[in-house]
Amino acid sequence: MPPRPNPTIRQRRLGTELRRMREQAGLGGSQLGRAVGMSPAQVTQMESGRIGISVECLRTIAAACNCANRPLVDALADIIGDRGKGWWEAYREVLTTDFLEVAEVESHAQEIAICTTTYIPGLLQTGAYASAVFTRLYPPLSRTEIDVRTAFRIQRQQIVRSGRTSLRTYIHEAALRMQFGGPIVLAQQLEALIEDSTRPGISVRVVPFALDTFPGSGENLTFAMGMVPELDTVQMDVSQGTLFFDSPADLAKQRVIFDRLDSTALSEDGSRDFIRSIKKEIEASYA
Template sequence: MGLRANPSQRQKRLGQELRRIREESGVNREAACRHAGLHKPHLSHIEAGRTACSETRLRALLDFYGCADTALVEALVDMSAASGRGWWSEYRELSKGRLWDLAELECGATAHRSFQWMFVPGLLQTRDYVSALFANSVPAVPPEDGARLAEFRLRRQSVLFADPPPRCHAVIHEAAFHMHFVSRKIRRAQLEYLVEISQLPQFTIQLLPFRSEMPPATPGAPFSLMDGKAAPLCTVYVEQPTTPAFISDPAHVEEFAATFSRLSMAAFDPLDSTLLHATSSYRLVQHLLYIL
């Protein structure tokens, strides 16, 4: 079997996790190769995500490394067995695969946590909001490309309504609803949609007001945390002006998780219109609807 020229994020993450477990166990590459009947370059390619690893060999390696986390073992087996093909395969022309990686990771996540300060998170945007963003994008994209990108984003949202659905926790800065790159009508409809979906049990939506006394360490870039089927498999997706970044290093993931926790504590209570005494996020939404 030939080597993969461009491993997917899932394939790279599987290899990285195998290497992390091996190194933490104190097993060197030579000993692992002898145990699994592999040549040293073969294991190097597996750990780089450039080639596959059979379930039998994968379980043998994890057992040799002393990995006793059953949930992690089964999650890695599932990652290895995945074909990588899904609805996103229909969009091969988009973004050199980065968007496919995002869609595949989102579909495999058990929970989504996101922070946005200028936009509503992509998974929570209405059709009109998405269309307006791509119509006014800078740099401009041809209308047909914008329509294709908008369609892709809307299809990503289906993951939040799967059976069973993953948890979705979003912290959105109030600034996102004062931006004029979408019309007042669209912003109002977007706010009403957030109120509507907040009544579903899988959603936790908080607004971070302008008057929040956030410390200087507030992140400058929006980010999302996607929890895997086992705790060590959380991945961070950071939106950047050039190439978005996927972060899997445990220490860095923990930093983003701590930042999200801090943002959640600084934000208003979760949006909920069903309570007798409306939450502060809901009161802010009503204020925004009034002034828009």
């Protein structure tokens, strides 16, 4: 079977974990190849996600690397066994890979935690608010492109609105006041946010300006928890697109940031009251 031209983010992650497993065992690619009957080129392609392996091969590699982390190996076996296509594949020809990979990571997360400083988390945006966020991009998007991106974002929300995946959000006051689409759109978004905060499995916590310190450096972050901690993923939104991090050091750093947010943000009830107060201010501006 020829190498995959465009491996998915989960296929690449499987390869990354296999490389880490090999490196922790102190083996080179050629050494591992000899131990499991693969050529050095096949090892390289496997670790880049360009070729797949069987569950039996995975367990052979784990044994050759003296990997005793059974939960991790079982989780990697689940990735290998999952051959179904996600709903996001229908958008592959119309959206960039960033969009698809975000949906893929979210869809397989056990729990999602989000910290935002500039806008309401995408998983909780209304259609009008999401459309306004895409409208402000430069260079400008066409109406069709805006509508497709908005529809995609709304479809992503099903994993949390259905209760399948729990969601914790920490929203800075700045994000609550940014008027994408104007005051009416924002007021409607804040009302929807209050309603969402009462749904089972969705937690909305506010970080007000008055807080004397803000954990982290202010990026919009998503922490997607995998089947085991080793398979957690951090997503960072930047102007050029989306970045993903999965090194043990990056994961440890972001866990600390979210722990600090959890200990400093307003309570859920206090956050709802805070959002209501901002909504009243906004409504007063156009009453």
